[in-house]
Each structure stands twice: as structure tokens, then as C-alpha cells.
Amino acid sequence: MNANTLEINSGRNEEWRINLRKTLKTKERTVIPRIKMPETEPLDRIKSYVEVNSGLTEEQAITEAQRCLDCVNPTCIEGCPVNINIPGFIKSIETHNFNNAIRVLKETNALPAVCGRVCPQEIQCEASCFYQTKLKKPAIAIGHLERFAADYERISGKVHIPETEAKRDYKVAIVGSGPSGLAAAGELVKLGYQVTVFEALHEFGGVLKYGIPEFRLPNEIVNFEINNLKKLGVNFKKNFIIGKTADFDDLREEGFSAFFVGSGAGLPLFMNIPGENFIGVLSANEYLTRVNLMGANKDDYDTPVFKGKKVAVIGGGNTAMDSVRTARRLGAGKAMIIYRRSEDEMPARDEEIQHAKEEGVEFLTLNNPVEYIADKNGRVNKIMLQKMKLGEPDTSGRRRPVPIKDSEYLLKVDLVIVSIGVSPNPLIPMSLPKLETSKWKTITVDPETMQSSIPDLFAGGDIVRGGATVILAMGDGRRAAKNIHNYLLKEMQSKQASGINKID
Amino acid sequence: MAKIISKQILSEKVVQLEIEAPRIANKRKAGHFVIIKIGDKGERIPLTISQASIDMGTITVVVQAVGVTSYKLSKLEIGEEVTDVVGPLGNPTVIERMGTVLCAGGGVGIAPLLPVVEAMHYAGNRVISVLAARSKELLILENEISVFSDEVIIVTDDGSYGHKGLITEGMEMAITREKIDQVIAIGPAIMMKYASMLSRKYNIPTLASLNSIMVDGTGMCGACRVSVGGQTKFVCVDGPEFNAYDVDFDELLMRLGSYTDEEAESYKRILT
Ligand SMILES: Cc1cc2nc3c(=O)[nH]c(=O)nc-3n(C[C@H](O)[C@H](O)[C@H](O)COP(=O)(O)OP(=O)(O)OC[C@H]3O[C@@H](n4cnc5c(N)ncnc54)[C@H](O)[C@@H]3O)c2cc1C
Numbered sequence: 144m145n146a147n148t149l150e151i152n153s154g155r156n157e158e159w160r161i162n163l164r165k166t167l168k169t170k171e172r173t174v175i176p177r178i179k180m181p182e183t184e185p186l187d188r189i190k191s192y193v194e195v196n197s198g199l200t201e202e203q204a205i206t207e208a209q210r211c212l213d214c215v216n217p218t219c220i221e222g223c224p225v226n227i228n229i230p231g232f233i234k235s236i237e238t239h240n241f242n243n244a245i246r247v248l249k250e251t252n253a254l255p256a257v258c259g260r261v262c263p264q265e266i267q268c269e270a271s272c273f274y275q276t277k278l279k280k281p282a283i284a285i286g287h288l289e290r291f292a293a294d295y296e297r298i299s300g301k302v303h304i305p306e307t308e309a310k311r312d313y314k315v316a317i318v319g320s321g322p323s324g325l326a327a328a329g330e331l332v333k334l335g336y337q338v339t340v341f342e343a344l345h346e347f348g349g350v351l352k353y354g355i356p357e358f359r360l361p362n363e364i365v366n367f368e369i370n371n372l373k374k375l376g377v378n379f380k381k382n383f384i385i386g387k388t389a390d391f392d393d394l395r396e397e398g399f400s401a402f403f404v405g406s407g408a409g410l411p412l413f414m415n416i417p418g419e420n421f422i423g424v425l426s427a428n429e430y431l432t433r434v435n436l437m438g439a440n441k442d443d444y445d446t447p448v449f450k451g452k453k454v455a456v457i458g459g460g461n462t463a464m465d466s467v468r469t470a471r472r473l474g475a476g477k478a479m480i481i482y483r484r485s486e487d488e489m490p491a492r493d494e495e496i497q498h499a500k501e502e503g504v505e506f507l508t509l510n511n512p513v514e515y516i517a518d519k520n521g522r523v524n525k526i527m528l529q530k531m532k533l534g535e536p537d538t539s540g541r542r543r544p545v546p547i548k549d550s551e552y553l554l555k556v557d558l559v560i561v562s563i564g565v566s567p568n569p570l571i572p573m574s575l576p577k578l579e580t581s582k583w584k585t586i587t588v589d590p591e592t593m594q595s596s597i598p599d600l601f602a603g604g605d606i607v608r609g610g611a612t613v614i615l616a617m618g619d620g621r622r623a624a625k626n627i628h629n630y631l632l633k634e635m636q637s638k639q640a641s642g643i644n645k646i647d
Numbered sequence: 648m649a650k651i652i653s654k655q656i657l658s659e660k661v662v663q664l665e666i667e668a669p670r671i672a673n674k675r676k677a678g679h680f681v682i683i684k685i686g687d688k689g690e691r692i693p694l695t696i697s698q699a700s701i702d703m704g705t706i707t708v709v710v711q712a713v714g715v716t717s718y719k720l721s722k723l724e725i726g727e728e729v730t731d732v733v734g735p736l737g738n739p740t741v742i743e744r745m746g747t748v749l750c751a752g753g754g755v756g757i758a759p760l761l762p763v764v765e766a767m768h769y770a771g772n773r774v775i776s777v778l779a780a781r782s783k784e785l786l787i788l789e790n791e792i793s794v795f796s797d798e799v800i801i802v803t804d805d806g807s808y809g810h811k812g813l814i815t816e817g818m819e820m821a822i823t824r825e826k827i828d829q830v831i832a833i834g835p836a837i838m839m840k841y842a843s844m845l846s847r848k849y850n851i852p853t854l855a856s857l858n859s860i861m862v863d864g865t866g867m868c869g870a871c872r873v874s875v876g877g878q879t880k881f882v883c884v885d886g887p888e889f890n891a892y893d894v895d896f897d898e899l900l901m902r903l904g905s906y907t908d909e910e911a912e913s914y915k916r917i918l919t
């Protein structure tokens with residue numbers, strides 16, 4: 144066990160925890176079956192945007208919390224990218240102390256209601272759970288419990304307001320309101336800074352709003368987190384594009400002393416195959432944005448969206464699953480995932496793949512589009528697909544898909560959603576020629592401090608990692624915030640030493 | 648929220664609105680556009696900035712009521728507010744001293760042409776503007792364009808004003824008469840297609856400012872994509888101006904018709 148985990152888990156030796164462990168024998172705990180998340184019926188849920196997972200009841204949560212053995216060596220903490228004190232919050236749930244559970248979660252996770260819903264726990268904390276690794280039993284449902292505690296806080300109205308330090312005379316600008324930006328804003332406002340979040344779109348939340356559908360993450364939850372930040376004093380400015388509406392230099396002149404860039408990986412990739420610009424072939428970002436951000440699925444909204452009957456979604460990630468499940472909800476009788484590898488290689492979360500299958504999505508794995516064909520008006524009506532087989536593993540460790548010769552065939556479709564990945568949003572790097580970027584166009588930062596080649600500019604999330612996850616983006620935001628604080632403390636000291644009291 | 652400071656009706660369906668947006672006014676250059684949205688349930692549409700005043704903190708846009716959003720916008724009155732305005736977006740027009748520049752504008756395309764004419768004039772070019780409209784009543788901004796043009800050639804489809812004919816005929820009058828170093832064409836896609844076919848015949852470098860469908864305007868969705876020189880480009884971040892010879896105008900025309908049915912339906916709904 145590393146020293147860090149030991150420290151995080153020091154609460155284990157508190158009296159209440161010691162006593163709690165004695166209330167049930169290990170055997171009694173391990174025989175409890177893992178709770179199954181209550182879900183809306185597949186045939187009901189595809190008729191609406193209702194959240195698929197409906198959340199645990201108090202009783203279910205407490206029973207699930209009893210399964211946790213409060214291990215001496217909680218490997219789950221090491222599996223968590225932000226090292227949440229997992230036994231700490233779970234044991235609080237076991238004792239009914241939900242407020243303490245949320246307090247523990249919020250020590251390291253700014254957005255537990257979001258992460259409890261969208262984190263790939265099955266490959267992180269839950270994959271390192273003692274049940275899974277040693278007992279060969281299903282892991283503790285850590286994600287469901289995290290969500291439970293966060294929802295309890297929201298619904299009960301007993302919101303844990305973190306303490307903020309005395310106001311400092313320094314302004315910090317956050318570029319982008321995705322999870323990395325929100326996390327950085329939350330941390331900096333607690334440290335007493337005057338924080339303004341600048342967002343290009345007309346809504347806050349980044350991918351949490353425009354990408355992830357409401358049946359997986361209701362907007363209400365994202366808005367709740369944003370309102371909490373507003374209550375703490377964070378300023379939010381929408382319709383404001385850094386590099387366009389104002390440059391970094393303008394903001395420096397307006398008194399901003401440091402910047403966090405969390406501008407995400409917005410640019411959708413296409414395959415550059417013939418026919419890709421036909422009408423009815425669109426990126427997952429466009430499709431999801433039209434629905435999630437612009438309300439195109441609702442009659443009284445102005446934005447249109449194609450309601451395909453035979454929809455093909457190209458790709459095997461979360462974005463592809465979200466798109467194909469959206470298509471089902473918009474009335475597609477046939478909604479298909481087309482993926483060039485096999486199901487084992489799919490990067491989407493297991494839960495999403497499972498939910499998609501329950502909702503009647505067809506999986507055409509080991510298939511790859513080579514061309515799109517359209518009617519006389521240019522509207523796509525067929526895809527030429529090529530069959531694939533798996534070859535040797537590539538650099539990512541996944542087996543490389545190899546085309547099978549002369550295996551092409553035509554598939555009838557009326558809508559195609561391309562979801563093969565994104566590359567970083569170029570707006571910021573374009574506006575800062577001196578900023579160091581990688582060959583993948585991500586912003587280069589010191590991985591310890593998240594500081595870029597421009598000293599007052601820190602960055603994190605997808606703009607640094609390429610497409611990653613909510614939890615990593617959030618972790619970056621917090622880490623950057625702490626280092627922005629250190630950076631500004633040094634600036635203050637050196638200004639004071641040279642006789643200037645304040646950075647203007 | 649951005650307040651409407653002044654409003655002018657330019658023709659039957661075309662209005663000019665001056666909108667309060669000091670930051671955008673400060674940063675905008677010729678060629679830039681904004682995305683606007685009206686109401687919480689509105690859609691996002693791009694509009695080129697035709698003029699701006701840093702002193703007043705305002706930008707001016709010209710809008711033709713052809714769909715739901717442009718209709719709603721054209722109905723807003725002084726003192727009312729546009730819910731969302733963001734920009735300036737896109738790359739500005741490259742303004743240089745090139746010699747003689749022919750600026751060709753058709754229909755409401757004359758509005759986005761205005762800042763280009765102005766900037767080309769101040770950069771020391773001889774500017775010939777060719778303005779085309781279906782009829783005299785539909786011709787907009789003639790006076791404003793004249794201020795910065797060495798010559799203005801007007802063509803109308805019905806001959807009710809200026810020369811009778813198409814924009815290409817007006818352009819050809821200037822091209823056959825004197826040496827033109829650069830053509831800039833802004834207007835309906837079909838007009839730009841023919842304008843660039845003509846200038847290509849005479850080997851004159853030509854820029855076209857494309858008016859694709861957009862959603863975010865920041866490179867995030869790809870709704871605005873268009874083939875240029877055989878490569879897919881995003882109009883909002885790579886454009887909106889491109890070398891007209893390389894633009895696949897037929898594809899642009901096709902893609903512009905993507906949502907015709909859906910739009911016609913909602914337009915009908917708000918008109919009734
Ligand atoms: C459909 C979809 C489903 C996903 N599902 C999951 C999942 O289940 N689990 C998971 O962990 N991850 C998931 N991800 C990935 C996850 O959402 C991202 O890794 C995460 O949101 C990245 O956060 P971020 O803060 O870096 O950027 P983003 O969330 O991308 O936010 C960036 C924000 O910055 C704004 N912006 C950009 N440039 C500027 C500028 N110049 N000025 C002002 N604002 C600007 C953008 O408009 C945007 O709002 C999914 C992604 C998608 C697209």
C-alpha cells in the first residue's frame with residue numbers, strides 16, 4: 144500500500160469505524176449480493192428521455208454499504224483517478240451519516256452526482272475492489288453509492304457548503320465550463336480568488352450538457368452544480384469565446400492574473416471516405432448537440448434534427464452508444480452500431496453497451512464503412528460496408544482490424560452518425576502562437592502542475608489529454624487550481640519584495 | 648442579452664439591425680460573423696457583421712426573413728433583446744493592397760460585402776462593386792457601398808434598375824474593360840458558383856464567402872462542412888472565405904437544402 148492511500152484512509156482507525164466493523168462478521172458481509180441498480184423498463188424508456196438508472200433507495204444503499212469490508216489496504220482508492228476516500232464515504236453511508244459521506248466525496252471530487260453516473264467504475268475503483276480481485280465476486284457498487292450520496296444531498300436540500308478563504312484581490316479566468324473548468328473554478332473560489340468562467344456556448348457544462356444525453360445525465364444535475372458554484376461567488380459568462388470575443392492579453396489588461404484552459408476536445412473527426420458529406424451523414428457531436436443542447440427532439444424548439452428510421456452509428460465509444468440510443472428515442476425502428484473491431488475492444492462503458500442492447504440496438508461488429516451512397520437529392524440511403532477480422536495487437540494493445548478482401552456489401556440506411564473520435568478544439572492554440580502543443584494538437588503541460596509553456600496559463604481535461612473522461616478532466620482542474628494558487632502566491636511574494644503590493 | 652439599438656427596413660423581407668455588443672464591435676474585422684439565437688427554444692444561426700461602431704459598442708447585421716429565426720429576428724423592435732449573440736467568428740478577410748478589386752454582391756450578400764468594400768478601399772485599392780438584385784425594390788445598401796467604391800455597377804433580373812441581366816454580366820463589363828487583380832463574391836451559393844466560373848475564365852484570383860448551415864460556429868459539430876480542393880473543411884473555423892475555384896458549390900448547394908422540409912414546416916407554423 145502506498146503512503147498516500149494510507150493517509151487517505153487514516154479515518155479507518157477512528158472509533159466509530161472500528162465499532163462499525165464489529166457490527167457484522169466478514170462472512171455476513173460477503174454473502175450479501177451486489178445491489179442491482181433499479182432501471183426504467185427498456186420499452187418504456189425509449190419512448191422518453193427519462194433517466195435510465197433511477198438510483199438506489201436508502202435501504203438499498205445501506206445494505207450495499209454493508210458489503211464493504213473496510214479493508215486494511217483499500218485498493219479501490221488506488222483505482223480511483225482522484226483517490227477518493229472510498230471506504231470513508233461508504234462506511235458513512237452504512238451508519239446513515241449521508242452528510243458525512245458527501246463531505247468525504249467532495250474532499251476530492253467536485254462533481255460526485257456526475258461521476259456517480261458517468262464514470263467507468265468497472266475499470267477503475269470497482270476493478271480494484273477486493274471482492275473482484277480476491278474473492279472473485281462482483282465488486283462493491285461504488286459508483287451507485289457515490290451517486291446515492293450526491294443525490295441525497297441535492298434532494299434533501301442539505302447542501303454542504305464548503306468553507307471559503309478570505310477574499311483575495313486576484314482574478315482568475317477559466318476557459319470552458321466542462322468538468323475540468325467547473326472543478327478548477329470550485330477549487331479557486333474556495334481559496335478566495337475572484338473567478339470568472341468564460342463559455343463559448345449559450346449553456347454551461349461542456350460535454351455534460353451538449354454531449355451526454357439526459358437519459359444518462361439529466362441537465363438538472365449539471366445545473367445544480369453550476370448553481371452551487373454561483374452561490375460560492377463564481378462568475379459565469381456565456382457566449383464568450385476566448386481568442387475571439389477577447390484575447391488572453393485583453394483579459395490580462397482587465398486584471399486577470401492567471402488562466403485555466405479547459406476547452407475540451409471539440410473537433411469531430413471524419414473518415415474521409417467517399418460520400419461522407421451527403422445529407423444525412425453527420426458527426427455525433429452535431430447529432431447530440433442538436434438534441435441535447437438545442438432541444439431538437441421537442442416540438443416547440445426551432446432546431447431541426449433528422450429522425451431516421453434506419454440509423455447507423457459508426458464507432459464503439461460512449462459517444463456512439465449515446466447517439467444510437469438517442470436515435471432509438473427519436474423513433475428509429477432499426478438502430479445499429481457499426482464497429483470495425485469486436486465487442487471486446489469497444490471503448491464504451493459496459494453499462495452503456497448493455498443498455499443499448501436492452502433497448503434493441505443491433506451490433507454490427509467487424510464491419511467498416513468504405514463509402515456512402517445517396518439518392519438523387521443527395522440524401523444518404525446506403526452504406527457500403529466491408530467485413531473485417533482481427534489481426535495482431537496494435538500500439539494500443541487492442542487487436543488490429545484487418546479488412547477481408549471482396550467482402551463489401553450494401554446496407555440500407557437513412558441516417559448515419561459518425562462517431563470515430565474528436566481532436567482538440569483549435570481555437571485557443573490558434574490564438575496563442577507561442578503556446579506549446581503536441582503533434583496531436585493538445586496543449587503541452589507539466590503533468591505535475593498542469594502549467595503550460597506560458598507561465599500564467601494552466602490547462603487540463605480533454606484539451607491536454609485528447610478525448611478522456613469526466614473524472615480525469617475534473618482531477619486536472621483541481622490539480623491546476625492548486626498550482627495556480629502556488630503560482631500566484633509566488634507572484635505576490637515577488638511583487639511584495641519589489642515593493643508592489645498588488646498585481647494589476 | 649443584446650439590445651436592439653436601431654432598426655431599418657431595407658426591402659420587403661430584409662431588415663438591418665444595430666445590436667449592442669461592445670466586445671464584438673471591438674474585435675470584429677471585415678469577414679467576421681456572429682451566431683445569434685432568439686428565445687430559450689431558438690436555433691443558432693450565423694449572420695455576417697456588416698458594420699460596427701466601437702464608439703457606440705454596436706454591430707450591425709442584415710437579415711432576410713426566410714426561416715423561423717430570421718423571421719423572428721426581423722420582427723424584433725428597437726429596445727427588444729436578442730437572447731444570445733456570440734462572436735466575432737471565422738477568419739477575417741485578408742485585406743491587402745492588390746490593385747483593382749472587383750466586389751460582387753448578390754441579394755442580401757451585399758450586406759456582408761459592405762465591410763470588405765470598405766476595408767479594400769482603405770487599403771488603397773481601386774474598388775469596383777457589382778451589385779445584383781431581382782428588382783430595384785430588393786436592392787439594398789447601394790449608398791453605403793458607393794461611399795467606398797470607385798465605381799458601382801448595378802444589375803437587376805427584371806431590368807427595373809441598372810442593367811438588365813445577371814451578376815456575371817455586370818462583372819464581365821468591368822473585366823473586359825480593365826485589369827482586375829482580385830474578385831470577391833458574396834451572395835447565394837448559385838451566384839457565387841457562376842461568378843467564380845466567370846472569373847476563372849479570365850484567370851482572376853477569386854474569393855467566395857460561404858454561407859453553410861451552422862450550429863455552434865466554433866468547430867465543434869461539422870454541420871458547416873464543405874469540400875474545398877477535394878478536402879473537407881469547416882466553414883466556421885477554416886473559412887468563411889475560400890479560394891472560389893476550389894469550392895465544390897454543388898455540394899454546398901445540396902447541403903444547404905438539408906433541412907428544407909423541416910424548416911418549411913416550422914416556418915409555416917410561425918406564420919399561421
Ligand atoms: C457523447 C459523449 C459521451 C461521453 N461519455 C462519457 C462517460 O460516460 N464517462 C466519462 O467519464 N466521460 C465521457 N465522455 C468524455 C467526457 O465528457 C470528457 O472527457 C470531458 O467532458 C472533458 O471535459 P473538459 O472539461 O476537458 O471539456 P468539455 O466538457 O469538452 O468542455 C469544454 C468547454 O469549453 C468550451 N470552450 C472551448 N473553447 C472555448 C473558448 N475558446 N472560449 C470559451 N469556451 C470554450 C466548450 O464550448 C465546452 O463547453 C463523453 C464524451 C462525449 C462527447
Ligand code: FES
Nearest residue numbers: 864866868869883
Ligand atoms: S458550425 Fe459546427 S463546426 Fe462549424
